[in-house]
Amino acid sequence: DAGVIQSPRHxxxxxxxxVTLRCKPISGHDYLFWYRQTMxxxxxxxxxxxxxxxxxxxxxxxxxxxxxxxxxxxxxLKIQPSEPRDSAVYFCASSRDGQGVPYEQYFGPxxxxxxx
Amino acid sequence: AQTVTQSQPxxxxxxxxxxxxxxxxxxxxxxxxxxxYKQPPSRQMILVIRQEAYKQQNATENRFSVNFQKAAxxxxxxxxxxxxxxxxxxxxxxxxxWGSNYKLTFGKGTLLTVNP
Numbered sequence: 027d028a029g030v031i032q033s034p035r036h037x038x039x040x041x042x043x044x045v046t047l048r049c050k051p052i053s054g055h056d057y058l059f060w061y062r063q064t065m066x067x068x069x070x071x072x073x074x075x076x077x078x079x080x081x082x083x084x085x086x087x088x089x090x091x092x093x094x095x096x097x098x099x100x101x102x103l104k105i106q107p108s109e110p111r112d113s114a115v116y117f118c119a120s121s122r123d124g125q126g127v128p129y130e131q132y133f134g135p136x137x138x139x140x141x142x
Numbered sequence: 143a144q145t146v147t148q149s150q151p152x153x154x155x156x157x158x159x160x161x162x163x164x165x166x167x168x169x170x171x172x173x174x175x176x177x178x179y180k181q182p183p184s185r186q187m188i189l190v191i192r193q194e195a196y197k198q199q200n201a202t203e204n205r206f207s208v209n210f211q212k213a214a215x216x217x218x219x220x221x222x223x224x225x226x227x228x229x230x231x232x233x234x235x236x237x238x239x240w241g242s243n244y245k246l247t248f249g250k251g252t253l254l255t256v257n258p
Binding site: 057059068069070071074076081082115117119121130131133135136138 | 186188189192233244246249250
């Protein structure tokens with residue numbers, strides 16, 4: 027099993043540019059999560075999907091952020107336009123369904139985004 | 143909303159000694175799950191141990207064990223026989239057991255240093 031795959035691992039961009047982060051979850055997992063990690067705010071959930079449908083996007087900071095999951099094996103997190111305060115490590119995680127069972131969320135290696 | 147508090151930003155331990163990391167949480171729910179995740183310098187988030195709130199018995203995984211005090215809303219992690227590879231940031235996390243709410247709420251983390 028290749029685990030959760032994220033690309034790119036590092037991204038440096040200028041303020042105002044569009045940034046697209048990509049994630050491939052573990053095959054067979056029904057849930058996909060996007061987290062953001064910063065020194066100030068720690069790890070926070072941005073949005074999560076179940077069977078490709080967004081379930082909770084209350085953590086998405088503002089309209090500049092959007093996430094899609096067109097199929098079970100691919101998701102994107104887009105920031106347009108990017109700002110310096112978006113600089114952070116963005117994690118994707120996936121999990122399988124488990125009613126009443128706390129199945130583990132498997133995290134990808136993260137994308138370190140720097141907006142200058 | 144649930145909150146998770148880790149009151150120790152940094153801890154250190156001598157190799158082969160035992161260390162305890164603290165975590166408290168606030169919730170009005172009676173059923174939930176608690177987790178400890180480890181994040182080494184590689185940035186990868188790794189599940190260390192999990193606890194179901196309805197279980198009175200404390201979870202144990204090899205050298206890692208928890209002290210779960212439901213009434214006090216406390217969930218500490220004990221690492222026995224500490225090894226150099228245990229050096230990492232440790233995050234406590236909460237997940238509701240209700241419905242399909244799979245959101246993880248994380249504490250700010252404790253940086254553990256292991257001294258040879």
